[in-house]
Amino acid sequence: MRLIGLLSNESNARKFGDYLTALEIPNCPEPEADGQWAVWVLSEDQLEAGRNALAGFLQNPNDSKYQHASAKATAIRQREEKEKSQYASRVVTSQALWPSYAIGPLTIILIGICVAVALLLGLPPKTPLLCLSVISSSLPEIRQGEVWRLITPIFIHMNIAHILFNMLCLKDLGSMIESRQGSLKLFLLVLVIGIGSNLGQNLVVGPEFGGMSGVLYGLFGYIWMRGKFDPACGLRLMPSTVVMMLGWFVLCVLGLIPRMANGAHGFGLAMGMIWGAGLPLAKKLLKP
Secondary structure, X not given: OEEEEEEOOHHHHHHHHHHHHHOOOOEEEXXXXXXXXXXXXXXXXXXXXXXXXXXXXXXXXXXXXHHHHHHHHHHHHHHHHHHHHHHHXXXXXXXXXXXXXXXXXXXXXXXHHHHHHHHHHOOOOOOHHHOOOOOOOOOHHHHOOOHHHHXXXXXXXXXXXXXXXXXXHHHHHHHHHHHHHOHHHHHHHHHHHHHHHHHHHHHHOOOOOOOOHHHHHHHHHHHHHHHHHOHHHOOOOOHHHHHHHHHHHHHHHOOOOOOOOHHHHHHHHHHHHHHHHHHHHHHHHHOO
């Protein structure tokens, strides 16, 4: 995915994105921190065509051809969604379960921390230093200043299967977000959802737990809802992946898979879904 330029507002970005789609140039308009909108072209081979189209748009953004592109773009998206849905109903492959993205630097760091904790402190760790508390669910250590305990339980794992499964999921979900929305967005998601899911699990069961799964369900919920309510963002999960993740969640809640941090799963999933759906819905409500 390559950036081809910036536009001053969302209206122009959406209009131009529809024009590129009508030209069968897959693209993704995204908001920037300064209020401008970045336009990304997904294929390296179409970078030059995208830049040429942008140059023409900037010269005359009110040209009628851009107004007429919206209907064609909508038809193309509907056709693509239908084709993908038909394919997904026929074939389930590893790629369908987990789309492949180049692993991002922050994702590597998070995996590295988890592996380092396992190697240095054991599975599970032989020290309670990373737990929310070693005394009670009222978290006296945190209230006394040991604030790192709010996030560090996500780096604790109980056995090899636990850390292996979580790291494989983190590689895919984290890399997807990092490749499309950047390392800062992934950092904020992990930090906020990590703290929230840890506190949620403590509220439900108590402080004796660990694992990245609450964060992973948060990332899953974020990608799922963001892709559903803002398809242009480029975040998307195959239906088979959604079924697998929700099915695992239900099995854990029913106790068929024992000793799982269901509180962390539930709070993480809820936080991710609200975060993923909230921004697109707010934009639609505020759009004149």
